[in-house]
Amino acid sequence: MLYRRVLLGLGAAGVGTTSYFLDKSPLTGKRRLILWGENVDIYIGQITSENLHTQYKERILYESSIEHQLVKYLSHSIVQEIPIKRDWNVTVIDDPSVNAFVTPDGSIFVFKGLLDIVDSIDELGFILAHECSHVYLRHSANQLSTRGILSVIVMLFQLWLFGDIYNTSMAENLLIILPMSRKCELEADKYALILESKLGLRLEGASSMMSKLKKYELRTELLSTHPLSDHRVKEIIATTMKLKDETTPHDYEVLRLKIAVATKLFEKYEKIRNKR
Numbered sequence: 001m002l003y004r005r006v007l008l009g010l011g012a013a014g015v016g017t018t019s020y021f022l023d024k025s026p027l028t029g030k031r032r033l034i035l036w037g038e039n040v041d042i043y044i045g046q047i048t049s050e051n052l053h054t055q056y057k058e059r060i061l062y063e064s065s066i067e068h069q070l071v072k073y074l075s076h077s078i079v080q081e082i083p084i085k086r087d088w089n090v091t092v093i094d095d096p097s098v099n100a101f102v103t104p105d106g107s108i109f110v111f112k113g114l115l116d117i118v119d120s121i122d123e124l125g126f127i128l129a130h131e132c133s134h135v136y137l138r139h140s141a142n143q144l145s146t147r148g149i150l151s152v153i154v155m156l157f158q159l160w161l162f163g164d165i166y167n168t169s170m171a172e173n174l175l176i177i178l179p180m181s182r183k184c185e186l187e188a189d190k191y192a193l194i195l196e197s198k199l200g201l202r203l204e205g206a207s208s209m210m211s212k213l214k215k216y217e218l219r220t221e222l223l224s225t226h227p228l229s230d231h232r233v234k235e236i237i238a239t240t241m242k243l244k245d246e247t248t249p250h251d252y253e254v255l256r257l258k259i260a261v262a263t264k265l266f267e268k269y270e271k272i273r274n275k276r
């Protein structure tokens, strides 16, 4: 009996601690669980990005390469619109994978395979804005915190019910972690479109990019960290319609001056790529 009371006490303490660490999302205004401050995000990000640099060190493109310059200047314009401080930096990896990701300290990694399939600066802008949105919205901290607390709650519950601990990570993933990850992806898409509209990037680039990525995805959303492309395109179109109502075509031309350098670099990159 005492054993169960201790578990109950620990459970209650856990719930109390959890509600203390609820943080407000800057995009949705809703409360979500984050157990630490941004300095921890930066620390985790730095370790992760250092490991990634070691892992890919033979294949990192020179900073003078057109690919690095293009990603650097376009990312630079995007992060000017994000109200957080990070030492944003860019790494382009000479690898055919169609992929890009970011670590919470603001280190952006782009694989050359992704650059090979982009047909406009608007498409590339969407991908980079999406990645930077994950940092601003603190998705990684939210997911890591939830995973940690969830494991403790499930463990206590199992001890209380069965007096033993079983491996339930598959069920936790399917029921909580993966749906949460998919929700974060949709949020990053939404904020990426807001960022794009601030830079005069054409929002159609988002849906054309997603349509291209369709062939690289899993067939079922249930087992995936990302929503299916069709689902994302549907949400992207809905957000695009709303943002377009608020912006005139003239605004887009003026705002596009903010990405003038990156636009020139993209034209140069396309010419070089077509000759290869």
Ligand SMILES: [Zn+2]
Residues within 6 Å of the ligand: 130, 131, 134, 185, 188
């Ligand atoms: Zn993402």
